[in-house]
Amino acid sequence: MKSKVVFITGGARxxxxxxxxxxxxxxxxxxxxxxxxxxxxxxxxxLGGEAIAGCRANVCNQVELELAMAECKERFGRIDVIVANAGILKMGSIENMNPADFDAVMQVNVNGVFNTIRAGIPYLRETKGYLQVISSLAAAIHTPLMGHYAASKAAVEALADVARQELALDGIDVGCVHPTFTNTAMIKEVNAGVLWGGHKGAFGAVEPEQVIDAMYRGIEKRQRKIIAPKTITPLVLAPGLFHRVAEKLSRMQGSEKALRKFKDDEAKTVIRP
Structure with missing residues (x-):
């Protein structure tokens, strides 16, 4: 990592x-x-020091990302790694979710990654660098109340798989990160623990440091698939085999009761034409 320059979206927290x-x-x-x-x-x-810098940029705006990357290169002379980390999470049932919430999640989580990849290719081509995009266990195991999030993270994985093939000729490696539920502010802000807080084992939440460790190792080794924790590897690599098992475990650990309560509360707030 010595002297390498890493550009990170969603890097403020x-x-x-x-x-x-x-x-x-x-x-x-x-x-x-x-x-x-x-x-x-x-x-x-x-963080302090001469080795850290940043600026405001909305990943939904291609021009802002291009300007941010140009500023990064001007400051540090190159870009070796780009991490498409920016993302948002909302909860809601397909029946009652606000369509604006669905659009917002897809804009940030999918279009934002697409824009980041597009803006970053010229810089990574110069350095034969590494692109890392952040997907999720939700790309493989589709849990209730997260239709928009699961769909967006499945799309992110697909973008990474396509980009890996397209950019290989330029010496650019592409990695896709699949963390399980992680105890970050984003998870806490939407109170996702109401539904998944009681889960244990492969479905239990992990602390951010565990995922950060995996992300960093992925950059060092230019890995194509980064899974954190490793215990969820079978779920990510062969999701179809585990869908029924995941659904049964979820019910056993109390998510069905939480889901009913969430939907009942949600329905009371929905304003229909």
Whole structure:
């Protein structure tokens, strides 16, 4: 990692901020972007030093991403790694979710990754660099109340698989990260623990450091598939075999009761024409 430059979207908090800190510790340089300008600059100040910089950029805006990457190269001279980490999570049943929520999740989680890849290709081509996109266990195991999120993360995995083949000729490697439910602020803000907080074993939530470790190792080794924790590897690699098992375990661990309550509460707030 020494002297490598890592560009991270969604880098102001959570996994993105943790990865930036790890890059700095290992002797690399990090450039973080986020839609929240104040959060970006607070994080840059918190990490401190000449090896960290950042700016505001909305991943839904191709031009803003292009300008951010140009600023990164101007500051550090190159971009060796791009991490498409920005994402959002909302909860809602297909029946009652606000269509605007579905659109927002797809815009950030899918279009944002597409835009990041597009903007980053010229820089990674110069350095024969590495692209890492953040998918999820939700791409393989589709849990209730997360139709928009699961669909977006499945699409992200598909984008990574296609990009890997298309960019191989340029010496660019592509990795796709599949973390399980992780105790980040994003998960807590939507109170996802109501549905999954009691899950144990392969479906239990993990702490951010465990995922950050896997992301960092993926960058060092230019891995194509990064799964955290490793215990969920069978679920990610052969999801169809485990759908029924996952659904049964989910019911046994209380998600069905939580789902009924969530939908009852949700239905009371829906305004229909």
């Amino acid at each position: 959570g996994l993105g901020a943790g990865l930036a800190a790890r890059v700095l510790i290992k002797g690399g340089k990090a450039f973080i972007v986020d839609v929240n300008a104040d959060a970006v600059f607070q994080q840059v100040d918190a």
